[in-house]
Amino acid sequence: xxKETIVAIILGLLLGGMVAFFLITKxxxxxxxxxxxxxxxxxxxxxxxxxxxxxxxxxxxxxxxxEIVDKEMVTISGKxxxxxxxxxxxxIKEVILNADNNSFQTDFPLALGENVIKIVAYPHxxxxxxxxxxLRVYYLKNEL
Amino acid sequence: xxxxxxxxYIAILLYGVTVNVxxxxxxxIEILKEKIANKVSELRKENNKAISGRVFETETxxxxxxxxxxxxxxxxxxxxxxxxxxxxxxxxxxxxxENISKNDYIIVNGVIHDKTVDANSVFIDxxxxxxxxxxxxxxxxxYLLKVVTSSKEEFNLEIETSTKQMILNxxxxxxxxxxxxxxxxxxxxxxxxxxxSETSKDNRYSTIKILIIPQEYFIK
Numbered sequence: 001x002x003k004e005t006i007v008a009i010i011l012g013l014l015l016g017g018m019v020a021f022f023l024i025t026k027x028x029x030x031x032x033x034x035x036x037x038x039x040x041x042x043x044x045x046x047x048x049x050x051x052x053x054x055x056x057x058x059x060x061x062x063x064x065x066x067e068i069v070d071k072e073m074v075t076i077s078g079k080x081x082x083x084x085x086x087x088x089x090x091x092i093k094e095v096i097l098n099a100d101n102n103s104f105q106t107d108f109p110l111a112l113g114e115n116v117i118k119i120v121a122y123p124h125x126x127x128x129x130x131x132x133x134x135l136r137v138y139y140l141k142n143e144l
Numbered sequence: 145x146x147x148x149x150x151x152x153y154i155a156i157l158l159y160g161v162t163v164n165v166x167x168x169x170x171x172x173i174e175i176l177k178e179k180i181a182n183k184v185s186e187l188r189k190e191n192n193k194a195i196s197g198r199v200f201e202t203e204t205x206x207x208x209x210x211x212x213x214x215x216x217x218x219x220x221x222x223x224x225x226x227x228x229x230x231x232x233x234x235x236x237x238x239x240x241x242e243n244i245s246k247n248d249y250i251i252v253n254g255v256i257h258d259k260t261v262d263a264n265s266v267f268i269d270x271x272x273x274x275x276x277x278x279x280x281x282x283x284x285x286x287y288l289l290k291v292v293t294s295s296k297e298e299f300n301l302e303i304e305t306s307t308k309q310m311i312l313n314x315x316x317x318x319x320x321x322x323x324x325x326x327x328x329x330x331x332x333x334x335x336x337x338x339x340x341s342e343t344s345k346d347n348r349y350s351t352i353k354i355l356i357i358p359q360e361y362f363i364k
Contacts, residue, residue: 066193068192068253072234087276087355091272091353096312096317112234112235113269114272118334
């Protein structure tokens with residue numbers, strides 16, 4: 001076989017390979033685009049992330065769980081999603097607050113001994129779930 | 145005679161000196177004891193914590209309690225330091241150690257390390273359960289509310305004539321008195337019940353008070 005023939009065959013194979021590679025890549029890209037259209041768009045996902053990350057969880061700054069106090073009144077404060085309805089209940093008292101901003105604070109009476117205080121926050125948005133915390137605060141007089 | 149007097153004088157002098165030295169030593173010991181006791185009391189106050197639970201074992205020198213999370217704690221009692229009280233209303237009445245028995249609900253104030261408490265004071269108190277959930281069923285014949293909490297626990301709340309019944313006014317957000325007839329399935333209820341040592345069948349309790357959040361509040 002002549003030298004020119006061998007070079008022509010090699011060049012033909014290389015060219016064929018390149019064309020085949022180009023066609024396979026293009027086809028898979030098209031298929032990927034088709035499947036993307038079925039799944040939720042990336043913009044939607046980003047919006048979801050923004051809503052979840054901007055949500056303020058119910059946090060109680062004070063009092064601490066299992067805290068001992070020597071006064072018959074305690075200040076309950078914390079953070080919550082804006083416009084949430086907050087229900088604070090114990091065996092001796094219930095307080096309802098509407099959080100105009102991300103924080104809340106209220107004075108709450110205590111009975112001598114153990115005080116089980118349940119704090120529930122109902123967010124204004126129906127898409128968000130209610131959140132709750134339970135505190136045990138012990139009011140024990142100093143002289144005891 | 146002079147000699148006898150001299151001996152007597154020396155004897156009295158020696159006795160006086162001995163008594164004086166002994167008295168001073170006793171005084172010093174007492175002051176030291178008081179100082180140590182004060183320091184111990186100060187340290188105890190600094191590290192003081194409280195825990196509550198139901199007594200399931202009583203022995204000389206210690207108690208064993210089971211707390212809310214079903215964990216067991218050993219309560220060490222000190223004959224000289226630990227004091228005992230019972231809480232009635234807003235008063236604490238001092239009692240004896242023997243007054244504490246199995247199944248009592250107690251608060252222990254003391255130094256906690258691991259699962260052991262060196263008790264400073266022990267109080268007999270009432271155990272309350274404060275929770276909330278959705279009303280799944282209103283039994284108007286038996287004045288009973290079936291409630292499912294957010295942790296999927298089911299409660300049967302008996303509404304008695306003594307039960308304080310309140311409702312949220314969704315316009316004013318004020319709490320008002322209400323009656324059983326106004327309670328509907330789907331409403332949210334916040335409730336308080338008193339727990340006893342006996343395990344309640346079907347989580348059925350006589351209810352102390354309820355606060356209803358009408359379902360209309362959540363429909364905006």
